[in-house]
Amino acid sequence: MSTAEKLLLALVLGLAPALFALAVFALSFSRAERLSFCASCHTMTPWVSDLKNPNSSSLASKHFRNRWIVTNQCYTCHVNYEFMGPINAKLDGMRHVVAYYTGIEMAQGAIKLYEPFPNGNCLRCHGAAQNFNQSPTHAAVMQQVRANQLSCTVCHQPIHTPQG
Amino acid sequence: MSKLIQWALVASTLGFLLAIPCLLETTPITMLVFFLVSLPLFGIGLLLYLAAVVRDLRTHKVL
Numbered sequence: 373m374s375t376a377e378k379l380l381l382a383l384v385l386g387l388a389p390a391l392f393a394l395a396v397f398a399l400s401f402s403r404a405e406r407l408s409f410c411a412s413c414h415t416m417t418p419w420v421s422d423l424k425n426p427n428s429s430s431l432a433s434k435h436f437r438n439r440w441i442v443t444n445q446c447y448t449c450h451v452n453y454e455f456m457g458p459i460n461a462k463l464d465g466m467r468h469v470v471a472y473y474t475g476i477e478m479a480q481g482a483i484k485l486y487e488p489f490p491n492g493n494c495l496r497c498h499g500a501a502q503n504f505n506q507s508p509t510h511a512a513v514m515q516q517v518r519a520n521q522l523s524c525t526v527c528h529q530p531i532h533t534p535q536g
Numbered sequence: 537m538s539k540l541i542q543w544a545l546v547a548s549t550l551g552f553l554l555a556i557p558c559l560l561e562t563t564p565i566t567m568l569v570f571f572l573v574s575l576p577l578f579g580i581g582l583l584l585y586l587a588a589v590v591r592d593l594r595t596h597k598v599l
Binding site for chain 1: 559564572582
């Protein structure tokens with residue numbers, strides 16, 4: 373085998389797959405944050421229908437309809453904003469696909485979160501907002517809310533009203 | 537061309553082909569195929585290639 377052939381093989385089997393995989397990796401991670409990505413699983417249809425329902429009273433729908441969250445609405449609320457949060461969100465998503473098709477670890481009954489919804493996800497946007505900080509109701513429980521001892525969702529309901 | 541290189545090319549080609557759906561349209565399924573099938577195939581292709589290189593170097597008594 374000539375040197376040129378060896379170099380070509382190194383390119384085809386080493387460099388090209390690495391660059392291609394990196395590109396697909398970055399692109400898919402970015403696309404996986406979109407609403408359309410979450411909506412592409414039919415198990416999410418009731419939640420997405422609620423999101424887009426103009427008459428829904430759910431928090432998720434209000435955030436979507438009023439464009440309080442402009443893009444990537446599912447991801448913005450559901451990703452944990454810790455260091456590994458975005459990675460864990462994607463791993464959980466892939467775990468759901470495997471669970472759905474294999475039946476392994478498939479939760480019976482209603483879809484539910486793995487852990488209580490962290491206040492940090494709400495406070496990421498609302499935490500510095502004037503109307504949040506100056507509200508007397510919030511002021512009374514501010515410490516507990518910021519310490520994640522009292523969930524935002526205790527008072528702010530309903531979060532989702534899945535339809536269909 | 538050695539058998540190892542041929543298998544490496546097969547693995548990499550399959551890796552490329554299975555990654556294309558994820559590149560065109562990222563859905564949970566295409567993403568899963570990319571991460572669980574394509575990436576390992578690329579890895580296998582690279583390992584087979586490296587094994588062929590090592591074998592070649594040993595044949596020429598470089599290693």
